[in-house]
Amino acid sequence: MAATLESKLYEAAEEGDVTVLPELIRQDREIIQRKPEFTKQVDSKGSSPLHSASAKGEGRNPLHLAAMKGKVEVLKELVRVRPQAARVAVASGETVLHLCVKYAQFESLRLLVDLMNDHEIVNAKDDYGMSILHLAVAYKQIEIIKFLLSGTGVEVNGLNTNSLTALDVLAQSRRGLKDFAIAESLRDAGALKATEISHSRPRIVRSRTETTMPRFAQDVPTNQPAKREDWLTRKRDSLMVVASLMATMSFQAGLTPPGGLWQDGSIQAPQSNNIKDGSHEAGTSITAYRSQSYYSQYLAANTISFIASMSIILLLITGLPFKRRFFMWILTVIMWIAISAMAFTYRISLLVFTPKAEELNVTHILDYALVAWLLVMALLLLAHTIRLTVNIFRKVESVVGTKRKPQPSLSYTNSSNV
Template sequence: MERRLYKAAAEGDVASLLDLLKEDPLILDRCTAWSYDETPLHVAAMLGHEKFVDEILDRKPELAGELDSRKLSPLHLATAKGYLGVVKKLLRMNVDMCYARDKYGRNPLHVAVVKDRVNVLKELVRESPHAASHKMEHGETILHLCVKHSNLEALKLLVETVGDHEFVNSKNDDGDTILHLAAADKHTETINFLMSCTPVEANSLNRNGLAAHDLLEQSGIEPMTTMALPSKANDQRIASPVQQKGSKKNVKKQYDWLERKKNALMVVASLTATMAFQVGVNPPGGFWQDTNQGDASTKPHHAGFSILADNYPVAYSRFLAINTLGFLASLSIILLLVSGLPLRRRFFMWILMVIMWIAITSIAFIYGLSITVLTPSPERNAIYEIIGFGIFAWAGLMVLLLVGHTIRLVLMAARNVKKIVTRSSSASLVMHQDSV
């Protein structure tokens, strides 16, 4: 009798079903209790027999929630074959089956995308839009499936109905968004749609630190339709093993440069901080060893006080201010380097180097001031000339460094602006062509 039931389901023979139910009213119940791979409803739904499906659902509606050995529901099978009428009947009976997952983690909406059943997908999304947000294995969303299976129509439908910012920018376990996948597979039409009609984040990086534009470039093409993609200016390329090897070398080279700079800055900052501290607590000229109230020929002084402060109060004030500046600059560098902050970019290294310039310049000024006040008056003119020449040479070197770095930064900024303008112009041209 069971064989006759499954034959009737395969043929969609409603009359035979009714005859079997008269002979054994519990025959449908036995199907759920026996260890069959699939129920008669699975067979009828897979073959699109709407009337047969109606008869079974009227008598045994809970069969709509049964799963076969592959964890497929009747809704999965009807969706895969594109039988919209059957899908509507199953949804009317049990809409929660939109959330049922097969052994691959796919619900009926995922199956509709894979099989390119856009009309069925529209009905499923209308009845259960939240099911579209469920992720599959490897963290992929239904939008990732759309791109992987080149189903642009399904992608447009989903973006229009449930495409909020978070959903559109969801990442899989590799950190790839749908824009990454579209760029990697060279789906230019999909890229244009995402860039013009969705809130996709074009500069989002995957786990390899690559933006969508980087994945597009590694494919070896640069079509006009994809020029709108902004670049992350990332030097990593994975188009070939040779490029991968070169990329790793470049990254390692930059990392080594930063480490060398950090180590050098730490050593120099420690030395300048030590020098500034020693000069601060032991100023040039030393301290008075006795206390003298003073008389007509001498000034009063007290033991332990700085001789320089009493004899040259203005020079001592300048000495103290410049020395404190250099000391604090050196301590700032040491603090930043040991703070654990991610100082892995050249920009931060340049900031630390500028602070170091301040510290070193302070040491140079302290040296010149100390030499001046410690030199006897008759010989100070010669000292002034030497110090003047030294200040002129030092200032020239500082100006040269500043001008060189300024020119370098201006050129880099100009190149970046040129790239942005070029991409913007290309994007405008693409949008104009699309509108035409």
């Protein structure tokens, strides 16, 4: 009977059957109340029912299953009846919140965090020292990350067993399109890398119910150089992510030129369309045979984009002093060159795909769009250059003014004139 009741309880939690669940829980509690000696009996191996329940399913109870399946109504009922079940760890020391992150169940996570309102379980770590924030960053669960950073009491700069923070986990993970948004969210919450923690105090996202003092009085740094360094660090990380994506796109575009590659070789082709030679080799670019001009422009623009992106990555990892605005301005200019070259690559690719009858109209449209793009880029470059020049002149004027500042003179009064 007990085995049947247990299986029904698991099935109800997994399927989200809220009507059956309270009755099964009532029956389960009634058995324990009437026969409490059942909980103390052991089998031939010396295991009690509690040991068996913990061992079965890697320690997962019905509440864990409901959280993994996203059964929010079942979770509410289970937490109400058995709140201690939410604190039971499963295999590898994972909590129910870890399971919510692993199975991308945002609503389950949000419900449990709000119901439990416990700083310790929010920051609980598994056997590898991974908190739910570490795990959410590793799985690129940006919605969960933003929720955790919005005021749940999560430790932003907690370390795992490898002494890595959440920001370190992001840096070592596989590059993706969400990396930029995740890095911005972490940095805005005061996240640091492990190497930066020794120079700063720990940062914790304050709980929503915490009212000890205003957030701005706790978290906003008081010294201006620290704020500037934080801004430069965020911008450097953003440039690294974008440069990596640009380099990947340029590399892929170089291997797969528009128009494709010849799949066969030495087949006689008609002497037209500016084809210099009727024969061709397998694995070579079709566009290179049909339009040498387009192919040369495409290759040049794509190569510029690739080299510029790789240059940014190389400069960022060499350890040069890129904590100054001037060096960051140089990196930004290189990034603009890479993006502009990628825009030219896009233009040429479309012209290669366009039929000859529509090539003139498409060319006009693309040229207008390209001119508008270059105009915007030029204005941005001019604005940044002017701002940088003004800052340089202010610093020079401040240094020169300090050197030329007259020393206070001592006036001596003639005692005879007194």
